Amino acid sequence: xxxxxxxxxxxxxxxxxxxxxxxxxxxxxxxxxxxxxxxxxxxxxxxxxxxxxxxxxxxxxxxxxxxxxxxxxxxxxxxxxxxxxxxxxxxxxxxxxxxxxxxxxxxxxxxxxxxxxxxxxxxxxxxxxxxxxxxxxxxxxxxxxxxxxxxxxxxxxxxxxxxxxxxxxxxxxxxxxxxxxxxxxxxxxxxxxxxxxxxxxxxxxxxxxxxxxxxxxxxxxxxxxxxxxxxxxxxxxxxxxxxxxxxxxxxxxxxxxxxxxxxxxxxxxxxxxxxxxxxxxxxxxxxxxxxxxxxxxxxxxxxxxxxxxxxxxxxxxxxxxxxxxxxxxxxxxxxxxxxxxxxxxxxxxxxxxxxxxxxxxxxxxxxxxxxxxxxxxxxxxxxxxxxxxxxxxxxxxxxxxxxxxxxxxxxxxxxxxxxxxxxxxxxxxxxxxxxxxxxxxxxxxxxxxxxxxxxxxxxxxxxxxxxxxxxxxxxxxxxxxxxxxxxxxxxxxx
Amino acid sequence: xxxxxxxxxxxxxxxxxxxxxxxxxxxxxxxxxxxxxxxxxxxxxxxxxxxxxxxxxxxxxxxxxxxxxxxxxxxxxxxxxxxxxxxxxxxxxxxxxxxxxxxxxxxxxxxx
Numbered sequence: 001x002x003x004x005x006x007x008x009x010x011x012x013x014x015x016x017x018x019x020x021x022x023x024x025x026x027x028x029x030x031x032x033x034x035x036x037x038x039x040x041x042x043x044x045x046x047x048x049x050x051x052x053x054x055x056x057x058x059x060x061x062x063x064x065x066x067x068x069x070x071x072x073x074x075x076x077x078x079x080x081x082x083x084x085x086x087x088x089x090x091x092x093x094x095x096x097x098x099x100x101x102x103x104x105x106x107x108x109x110x111x112x113x114x115x116x117x118x119x120x121x122x123x124x125x126x127x128x129x130x131x132x133x134x135x136x137x138x139x140x141x142x143x144x145x146x147x148x149x150x151x152x153x154x155x156x157x158x159x160x161x162x163x164x165x166x167x168x169x170x171x172x173x174x175x176x177x178x179x180x181x182x183x184x185x186x187x188x189x190x191x192x193x194x195x196x197x198x199x200x201x202x203x204x205x206x207x208x209x210x211x212x213x214x215x216x217x218x219x220x221x222x223x224x225x226x227x228x229x230x231x232x233x234x235x236x237x238x239x240x241x242x243x244x245x246x247x248x249x250x251x252x253x254x255x256x257x258x259x260x261x262x263x264x265x266x267x268x269x270x271x272x273x274x275x276x277x278x279x280x281x282x283x284x285x286x287x288x289x290x291x292x293x294x295x296x297x298x299x300x301x302x303x304x305x306x307x308x309x310x311x312x313x314x315x316x317x318x319x320x321x322x323x324x325x326x327x328x329x330x331x332x333x334x335x336x337x338x339x340x341x342x343x344x345x346x347x348x349x350x351x352x353x354x355x356x357x358x359x360x361x362x363x364x365x366x367x368x369x370x371x372x373x374x375x376x377x378x379x380x381x382x383x384x385x386x387x388x389x390x391x392x393x394x395x396x397x398x399x400x401x402x403x404x405x406x407x408x409x410x411x412x413x414x415x416x417x418x419x420x421x422x423x424x425x426x427x428x429x430x431x432x433x434x435x436x437x438x439x440x441x442x443x444x445x446x447x448x449x450x451x452x453x454x455x456x457x458x459x460x461x462x463x464x465x466x467x468x469x470x471x472x473x474x475x476x477x478x479x480x481x482x483x484x485x486x487x488x489x490x491x492x493x494x
Numbered sequence: 495x496x497x498x499x500x501x502x503x504x505x506x507x508x509x510x511x512x513x514x515x516x517x518x519x520x521x522x523x524x525x526x527x528x529x530x531x532x533x534x535x536x537x538x539x540x541x542x543x544x545x546x547x548x549x550x551x552x553x554x555x556x557x558x559x560x561x562x563x564x565x566x567x568x569x570x571x572x573x574x575x576x577x578x579x580x581x582x583x584x585x586x587x588x589x590x591x592x593x594x595x596x597x598x599x600x601x602x603x604x605x606x
Contacts (some may be wrong), residue, residue, distance in 0.1 A: 138571045144580055148587075155586045157600045160519065163581050167526045168514070170577075174533040174570060181563070182540030486505055 004050075005059045005072045007043050008082050008121035009135075012036055016114035028104045029336055033110040037117065041086035048079040048471060054476065056488035058127060066127070066489050067191035073127035073489055076475035077326060080468075081124045081253060084330050087457065088245045088337045089117050091450045096238035098446025099348065101284045104149055106238065116142035116242065123250045127489055129180070130187045132254065133173050136219070140166050142462055143247060146239045147231060155234045162231035169218035176211035183208065190489035193262050193482055196203055201265035209263035209270045213277075216258065220251025222311055223277040225304045228290065232303065237344025240296070243290035244303050245337035247322070249329055252310055259314060260322070260479040261486075267317065275315030275406055281308030282413045289420035295343045295428075298420055302339065302379070305413050306332045312406045313394045321397020323476035328390030330468075331378070331461060335387065338375050338454035339421075342368070345447050346428060350435070355424050360433030364440045369429040371451050378458050380418035386461035499539045506532035519585045519595045522579065530574040534567045 015036040019029050029243070052055060056075045060066060093113065100109060119139025126132050126271035144166075148159045181187060183204060184195040196205060214224070221228045232243050255274070263270055292298055310332065313325025345368065350358045362369035378385035381392075391414065398407035478484045506528055513525030541563030547554035549561045589595050 130569070134569060134573070137577070141576060141580065144577075144584075148584060151587060151591065155583070156591055160581075160584060160588060160597075160600065163577075163584060164526070165515075167577055167581070168529075170573075171526070171533055173531050175536060176529075177566075178533065178537040178540040181537070181566075187562075329586055494593060 001058045002057055004043055004047055005074045005125060006055065006061075008040050009072075009118050009125065011040055011043075012114040012118040012121070014363070016118070019111045019114070023106060023108065026102065027112045029105065030093075030097055033114055034090060036114060037086050037090035037093065040117070041083060041090065042084075042085040044079055047074050048076065048083060050074075051076055051079055052471060052474065056485065058489055061150040067186050067188040070131050071127045071188070071489070072125045073190075073485070074125060075478050075485060075488070076471050077253075077256070077479060078124045080130075080326065080330060080471055080475060081249065081333075082121050084333045085117065085120050085124070085246055085249075088333050088454075089113065089242060091453050091457075092238050092241045092245070092337055092341070094453070095241070095447060095450040096236075098444045099344070100236055100238050107147075107149055109149060112142045112145050113242065113320070115139075116146065116246070116377060120246050120250055124253055127189050128187055129192065130177060131191055133170070133177060136173070136250070136254075137170060139247070139250065141242065146242070146340055147235050149239070150236060151156070152234075157272040158230045158234045162227055164209070165218065165227045169215055172211060172218070173215045176208055176215055176312070179208050179211065188489070189257070189261055190486045193486055194490065196262055196265065201263060205263065206266055206269050209259070210265070210273070212258050213270060213273065216251050216254045217277060218251070219248070220255055220311075221248045221281075221304055221307045222255070222274075223281050223284075225281065225285070225307070228295050228304060229300040232300040233294070237341060237348070240344065241337045241340035244299070244340045245333045248303060248307055249333055252307065252329060255311065256314055256322075256325070256479060260317075261482045264482060271315055271317055275403070276309055278308045278311040278315050279406060279409050281305075281311070282409050286413055286420075287475060289416060290423075292384075293356060295346060295353055295424060298424060299339050299343045299356075302417060302420065303336055305417055306336065309391075309394070309410055309413060312403075312410050313397065315406060316394070316397045316401050316403050318397040318400050319476050319480040320395050320400060322479050323472050324390050324393025324395070324397055325395060326472050326475050326479075327465070328387070331386040331390050331458070334366055334454055334457050334461065335375055335379050338371075338451060338458065339379070341447075341451050341454070342372050344374060345443075345451065348447070350428075350442050351445070357429040358428040358434070359431040360435070361429045363433040364437070365443050366437050367448060367452070368443060371448075371455050372421075372425055374455050374458070376418065376421040378462070379421060381414050384459070384462050386458045386460060386465075389465045459477075495543055496539055499535060499543070503532050503535050503539070506535070517597045519588065519597065522586060522597075523581055526581070527574070527578055530570070530578075534570060537567050537570070570574050 022028050059072045061070050115183050119135050122135030144163050184192050218224045285301050288301035289298055310325045313321040347353050352358055378387045381387040510525045513521045514601035541560045544559050546557035546559050549558035
């Protein structure tokens with residue numbers, strides 16, 4: 001039964017490799033890749049429920065028991081993210097069917113999306129720090145290709161910066177790994193945590209933790225997000241939506257995992273630093289979201305704001321705030337995918353990307369307009385929608401621990417998010433209709449259906465908060481009490 | 495021996511930093527390659543340079559040398575090889591399409 005854990009990684013890779021050989025058969029590629037993602041989502045739902053009844057499960061590759069071998073560990077946090085990632089990717093793929101174009105599809109678009117998902121899922125599931133590096137690289141290499149696929153000048157220009165920054169971040173990751181291995185002599189995350197607890201987190205380990213903080217912040221876009229708006233606004237819509245939904249979340253996951261499981265003893269330096277970084281990220285992200293007129297850039301800066309918000313939950317560090325962050329990560333994956341798809345569709349429909357060049361889309365595309373309103377409300381945290389629960393829990397946690405500055409910034413940022421999106425909404429969707437009915441491009445069903453699907457997911461996540469709260473509480477409990485995770489990994493054979 | 499290797503790593507990192515700060519794409523790529531060599535040496539040194547026998551249980555006498563750093567480096571080499579290959583192709587495409595290898599000319603477009 002434990003063998004199921006590896007499927008979210010291995011299934012996309014295997015199908016991806018097969019699809020490389022099926023290059024001319026686009027229909028077949030579409031069907032296979034979508035099926036793979038649906039099956040992955042099904043498996044992760046199954047695993048999520050197994051974890052809920054039986055506790056954390058693990059898979060030791062080759063029968064090498066921890067701490068000697070590489071292993072996958074499935075806890076609620078990881079499985080929730082794998083599930084959301086699979087669903088969101090499946091929906092983005094549906095969008096890609098009608099928008100990405102034959103040229104991309106014949107250039108191995110689907111295999112690389114599957115490799116990307118494999119890397120993302122692997123990063124969520126692995127219980128070994130070096131394996132995390134490898135999964136990061138799988139994900140990044142796929143993302144390098146997806147950023148450049150199509151090869152327009154704009155893409156190439158931004159891609160080189162994206163690639164170089166990530167190579168440098170990976171280099172820092174290796175340096176941090178080398179130091180950590182030299183200090184504690186192991187790479188299994190649970191084992192590292194045990195060793196760190198035994199030896200005490202001295203200055204050396206805190207320094208190493210700061211190195212990890214830099215690495216993961218670069219991936220997550222926490223403070224070090226200078227590369228993000230550029231590279232997220234150049235690829236085709238479906239790919240940008242995937243990036244916005246998945247890539248930063250992997251960095252966020254790594255930050256949560258390492259700073260709740262390994263470096264949680266001396267919170268004075270590292271967690272304070274995370275708090276300061278999150279605060280600056282929020283402020284600068286808000287400035288960016290208001291400053292630009294290009295829809296893609298506004299949307300990209302919204303990703304940055306969300307990262308800052310989620311990391312406030314970690315900086316505060318109570319069980320409530322962590323639960324809030326988990327809710328918010330799940331919500332944000334769905335909402336950011338939807339936001340990117342909406343922005344991309346807007347650009348496709350009008351052929352323009354500046355907000356003051358479009359107007360009155362609601363007359364031409366009413367459903368589209370209301371979907372944009374829905375995502376605006378959800379990101380601002382209006383009650384029945386999905387953003388609300390996360391925001392309120394993070395806020396509650398911040399009050400419990402007395403971090404009022406972070407609390408104030410978090411909620412002020414919500415207002416700015418609302419303002420920046422309403423600005424798009426009022427300028428482009430309301431207002432005088434400038435596209436006459438004869439000139440309007442017909443909305444493709446393949447474009448509006450994924451958006452509506454994401455909208456439904458968002459509403460049901462908000463209304464069904466009670467339903468998933470069991471899983472989220474369990475995930476937050478595991479994160480807040482590292483011994484649960486350590487016992488599951490190190491305690492005997494299952 | 496460890497001190498010597500650490501100094502070597504320091505020199506490599508200095509060289510790589512110098513290269514990566516230049517505007518020329520090829521130099522940056524060379525810089526990343528030198529960076530990866532430096533970190534491979536660092537992993538090797540951190541695991542402890544050769545201290546004992548080959549880690550073949552029952553074949554050689556304890557103490558054994560830690561074999562894990564070698565495995566890590568092997569993986570890291572393969573990955574950095576793949577990434578370097580990709581970025582070289584990317585640099586070539588940029589040179590073909592945009593006609594420059596100077597990062598200053600690859601700044602954002604004027605209308606942004």
